Amino acid sequence: MSDTLDNDILQQATQKIAVLKQNVSQILIGQDTVLEQVIIAFLAGGHVLIEGVPGLGKTLLIRALAQSISLNYKRVQFTPDLMPADVTGHSMLDVSSGKFVLRKGPAFTNLLLADEINRAPAKTQAALLEVMQEHQITIDGESHTLDAPFMVLATQNPIDNEGTYPLPEAELDRFMMKVQVEYPELSAEIALTQGITANSHNVQTINSVISAEDVLSLQELASKVLVDEKIVEYAVALVRASREWQGVAHGAGVRASIALIQTAKVHALMQGSGFVLPDHIKAMVFPVLRHRIILSAELEISGVNTEQVLNDIIAKVPAPRQ
Amino acid sequence: MKIEALAIDTHPRNSWKSFDLGCRMAMQWWWPLYGFMLCSTLPFFLLFTLLSPEYGVYLLWLLKPWFERGLLYIHSRQVFGQQVSVVEALKAWQSQIKVYWLASITWQRLSPSRGFDLPVAQLEGLRGEKRKARLRLLHQTTDDNSFWWLLICLHWELFITFGLLMLVNMLIPLGFEWNIAEAFYSESNLILIAYNVCWYFALVLIAPLFIGGGFAAYLNRRILLEGWDIELGLKKIRNRWSAKQISLLVILVAGLMGYAADAPVAYAQTNELEQATEELATDPEEPQLSEDALKKHTAIKESLQEILAGPPFHNKEMVRDWRWTGWKWESSESEEPPDLSGWMGVFAVIAKFAEVILWVLFISIIGWLLWLSRHQLAKLLNIKVDLKKQKVDLPAFSRHEKQQGLPSDIPAELDALLEQQAYRQVLSLLLVSSLTYLYEKHDLSLTESMTELECLAEIRSKVQGESLRFMTSLIQLWIDLAWAHRWPNAEKMAELCTQWQQVFLTVEAGETP
Incomplete structure (x- = not known):
C-alpha cells in the first residue's frame, strides 16, 4: 500500500487495532466514536480529556482498555482537598533505616484515570503538567521516568460547575484530545442494560488481546505513516485559522498542529492506509481543537459554540492540492 | 324606507x-x-x-x-x-x-x-x-x-x-x-x-x-x-307649522344660504342686489328708476346664478393622488440670487463640486449594495439567476490547472501530456475537466475546502452509471499519486484517458452515459 510501510505489517497493525477496539467495545457498548478517539490518542502518545455526564462508562472505558492491553491502571478521584503529592508521590522518612524512601503515587502507572479533574484546585492539577508533558515525575529533585506507554485520561462533568476549578489553558493544551461522551442510542442502551444486569459485562471477563510491546510497536508504526508536505501545511493552516478567526479570543497553538498530524497518522493506520489524507486531518479537527479554542464573549452571548466555529473554519480553509 | x-x-x-x-x-x-x-x-x-x-x-x-x-x-x-x-x-x-x-x-x-x-x-x-x-x-x-x-x-x-x-x-x-x-x-x-x-x-x-x-x-x-x-327635523317642523310659516322659513333659509355661500365673490353683488331691491321698495313712483333698478337687479341675479352654478358651489370633485409640486427651492426662484463674488464664489464652486461628488458616491453606494444583495433580490423577485454563467471556484486539484485554466482541445492536450509522461498533469486535467462537466450537468455542490473523497461523495449522491465508475477510479488514482506518492503505470493512464473520452465526449455528443 505504501512506499514506506510494508503492506503485511500495515495489515497486521490494522488488525491489532481492530481487535483491541472490538475487545473494549464488548464492554463499552454504543460509544464507538469515543472508543476510537481514545485509542487514537493512546497510540499517538497523547492524553485525553473526556467530558460527559456521570454514568456514561468513562471509568469502564479505561478499565477495559487497560485490561485489553494488560497494562497497569490507576484511578485518582480528584477532590478539593487532594494534594499534588497524593498524585505524584513523595519521600517519606523510614524510621528503621533513617533514610528517606520514595513512596510512589498513583501517577506511576500506564493508564491514569484522573476522575473529575476539575474538582481539585489548580496546584494539584498542575502536578500533572510534568507527568503529561515529560512522562516523568520529579520528587525531591530526582526525576523518575514513567513506564511507556503512558496516558492520562481525565474526566470532567459539563453540567455540575459548583465548586469546580476550570482547567488552565496550559493544562488543557497538554491534552491531545477532548472527547465528548454522549448518551448511547436506544438499542445500545438496551443492550448495555441487559448486559450489566445479567452480569455478562464484567471487565474481568475480557481477555488481554495485545501486549504493551505491541502498543509500542504500533506507536512506532504510526509515526512512520506517510504525510505529504501539503497535508502538514493544511493542518497548520487550520490551526492558524483558529487563531485568526473573527470572534475567537484565543486560538490553538503549535501543539495542536502536532497533535493533528499525530492523530491523523494513527487514524490512517486504523483505516489500513499507509498515508495520511486530508480527510484524516478533517476528522481529527474537532477532538483536537475543541478544547484549545476560547470564544470571545460576543460570540458566546450570540449563542455560537466552538463546534460551529470549527465547522466554519473547515469550510473556509481550502483543502490541500498538489 | x-x-x-x-x-x-x-x-x-x-x-x-x-x-x-x-x-x-x-x-x-x-x-x-x-x-x-x-x-x-x-x-x-x-x-x-x-x-x-x-x-x-x-x-x-x-x-x-x-x-x-x-x-x-x-x-x-x-x-x-x-x-x-x-x-x-x-x-x-x-x-x-x-x-x-x-x-x-x-x-x-x-x-x-x-x-x-x-x-x-x-x-x-x-x-x-x-x-x-x-x-x-x-x-x-x-x-x-x-x-x-x-x-x-x-x-x-x-x-x-x-x-x-x-x-x-x-x-x-x-x-x-x-x-x-x-x-x-x-x-x-x-x-x-x-x-x-x-x-x-x-x-x-x-x-x-x-x-x-x-x-x-x-x-x-x-x-x-x-x-x-x-x-327629520324639517318633517317635524312641517307637522307642527302651517304652510305659510314653512314658506317663510324656506325663503329665510335660502336667503341665509345665499348670503353665506361665498363671501369674497358674491358679497359685493349681493349688496348691490339688496340695494336694487331697496330702490325698488323705496321709489315705487319713479318708473325710470324702477326700470334701471330692475335691469340691474336681473343682471346681478343672473351673475349670482352663474357663480352659484359653477365651482366651488356645484360639481364638487375630490381627487386624491400624489402630485409633484416641485422642489422647495424652485418656489424661491423669484428671489434675488445671492452675491457669489470673491471667496463666496470659490466656496460655491467647491460646494457644487462636492455636491456632484456626493451624488456620485451616493449612487455608487446604492449600486454597490444592490450588487452585493443581487442573489437575495433575485430570490425576492423570483428571478432565476443563471449560476452556470458565474465564475465557480471549483476544486482545482492542481495549482497548474488553477493558474492556466482548461485548454480548448482537451483530448489533444491529454495525448501530448501522456507522451511526455506528465501523469500528474494528465490526472489533474482529467479531474478538473470531469468535475467542471459534471458540475454543469448535475449542479454539484463543490467547494474549495472539499477533499477528493468529499467530492466523490457529492458526485455519488447525484451521478450514476459510467460517469460515477470513471470518477471513482480517477479519484482513487489521484489520491494514490498525490498523497501516497505512488506513480501510476502508463497502461492505466492510457486506459483512463480512453475512458474519459468515452464517457464525456459521447455525453457531449448527446448520449447518456
Whole structure:
C-alpha cells in the first residue's frame, strides 16, 4: 500500500487495532466514536480529556482498555482537598533505616484515570503538567521516568460547575484530545442494560488481546505513516485559522498542529492506509481543537459554540492540492 | 324606507359612538338576534364537529357571513320599528343569502370592513360597479374605523374562547387528572371539542354585536351624507307649522344660504342686489328708476346664478393622488440670487463640486449594495439567476490547472501530456475537466475546502452509471499519486484517458452515459 510501510505489517497493525477496539467495545457498548478517539490518542502518545455526564462508562472505558492491553491502571478521584503529592508521590522518612524512601503515587502507572479533574484546585492539577508533558515525575529533585506507554485520561462533568476549578489553558493544551461522551442510542442502551444486569459485562471477563510491546510497536508504526508536505501545511493552516478567526479570543497553538498530524497518522493506520489524507486531518479537527479554542464573549452571548466555529473554519480553509 | 320610523336618534356621531350604538341595539333586540343565531348555527356546528372535530369549526367560520345576513335582517327591521321574530328571521334567511352568496364566503370573506359593507349589498341590493361606487362613497371619510371594529370583535372572540377554556380548566375537580396545556398539544379529541364549544359560544355571543356595530356605522354614515337628521327635523317642523310659516322659513333659509355661500365673490353683488331691491321698495313712483333698478337687479341675479352654478358651489370633485409640486427651492426662484463674488464664489464652486461628488458616491453606494444583495433580490423577485454563467471556484486539484485554466482541445492536450509522461498533469486535467462537466450537468455542490473523497461523495449522491465508475477510479488514482506518492503505470493512464473520452465526449455528443 505504501512506499514506506510494508503492506503485511500495515495489515497486521490494522488488525491489532481492530481487535483491541472490538475487545473494549464488548464492554463499552454504543460509544464507538469515543472508543476510537481514545485509542487514537493512546497510540499517538497523547492524553485525553473526556467530558460527559456521570454514568456514561468513562471509568469502564479505561478499565477495559487497560485490561485489553494488560497494562497497569490507576484511578485518582480528584477532590478539593487532594494534594499534588497524593498524585505524584513523595519521600517519606523510614524510621528503621533513617533514610528517606520514595513512596510512589498513583501517577506511576500506564493508564491514569484522573476522575473529575476539575474538582481539585489548580496546584494539584498542575502536578500533572510534568507527568503529561515529560512522562516523568520529579520528587525531591530526582526525576523518575514513567513506564511507556503512558496516558492520562481525565474526566470532567459539563453540567455540575459548583465548586469546580476550570482547567488552565496550559493544562488543557497538554491534552491531545477532548472527547465528548454522549448518551448511547436506544438499542445500545438496551443492550448495555441487559448486559450489566445479567452480569455478562464484567471487565474481568475480557481477555488481554495485545501486549504493551505491541502498543509500542504500533506507536512506532504510526509515526512512520506517510504525510505529504501539503497535508502538514493544511493542518497548520487550520490551526492558524483558529487563531485568526473573527470572534475567537484565543486560538490553538503549535501543539495542536502536532497533535493533528499525530492523530491523523494513527487514524490512517486504523483505516489500513499507509498515508495520511486530508480527510484524516478533517476528522481529527474537532477532538483536537475543541478544547484549545476560547470564544470571545460576543460570540458566546450570540449563542455560537466552538463546534460551529470549527465547522466554519473547515469550510473556509481550502483543502490541500498538489 | 321611512326614516321617521327610525328607533334610534339620528344625530351625527363619530364611528366609535356608532359601534357603541350598535352594541346597544344588539342588547335591546337580544332575543330575536341570539335566538336566530343559535337556531341557525347550532345544527351546522354539531354536524361539522361530528364530521371532523379538527377542521369542522373552520368550515363554520368560513360560512359565518351567511349567518350574519340573518342578523342584519333582524337589525334592519327592528331599527325601523318592525318587530321580527326568530321564526320570521329564519324564514327570510334563505332569501337574504342569495346576494353575493359565494363571494361572501370566498374572496370577500377576509374583507376588513365586512360588517360595514354588508348593508350595501343586502339592504340596498346594489351589485357590481354600483356597489363599488356606493362603498367608495361610504368609505370616503377619515373616520372609517370598520377594520378596527372587526379587530376588536376578533379579540373579544379570542378572549372569551380562552377565558371559557380556562374556566373549564379551573372547574375540573382535583381528582381528575387533566392539564389543559398538555392536552392542547396531545392528539386527544377532547381538547379539540372543548375548544370548539368555547369558540362556538364566543361566536354566537359576538356576531350580533359585530353586525350591530357595522350596521350602526353604516346608518351613521348615511345620516351624515344624506342629512337624515335635517330631513327629520324639517318633517317635524312641517307637522307642527302651517304652510305659510314653512314658506317663510324656506325663503329665510335660502336667503341665509345665499348670503353665506361665498363671501369674497358674491358679497359685493349681493349688496348691490339688496340695494336694487331697496330702490325698488323705496321709489315705487319713479318708473325710470324702477326700470334701471330692475335691469340691474336681473343682471346681478343672473351673475349670482352663474357663480352659484359653477365651482366651488356645484360639481364638487375630490381627487386624491400624489402630485409633484416641485422642489422647495424652485418656489424661491423669484428671489434675488445671492452675491457669489470673491471667496463666496470659490466656496460655491467647491460646494457644487462636492455636491456632484456626493451624488456620485451616493449612487455608487446604492449600486454597490444592490450588487452585493443581487442573489437575495433575485430570490425576492423570483428571478432565476443563471449560476452556470458565474465564475465557480471549483476544486482545482492542481495549482497548474488553477493558474492556466482548461485548454480548448482537451483530448489533444491529454495525448501530448501522456507522451511526455506528465501523469500528474494528465490526472489533474482529467479531474478538473470531469468535475467542471459534471458540475454543469448535475449542479454539484463543490467547494474549495472539499477533499477528493468529499467530492466523490457529492458526485455519488447525484451521478450514476459510467460517469460515477470513471470518477471513482480517477479519484482513487489521484489520491494514490498525490498523497501516497505512488506513480501510476502508463497502461492505466492510457486506459483512463480512453475512458474519459468515452464517457464525456459521447455525453457531449448527446448520449447518456
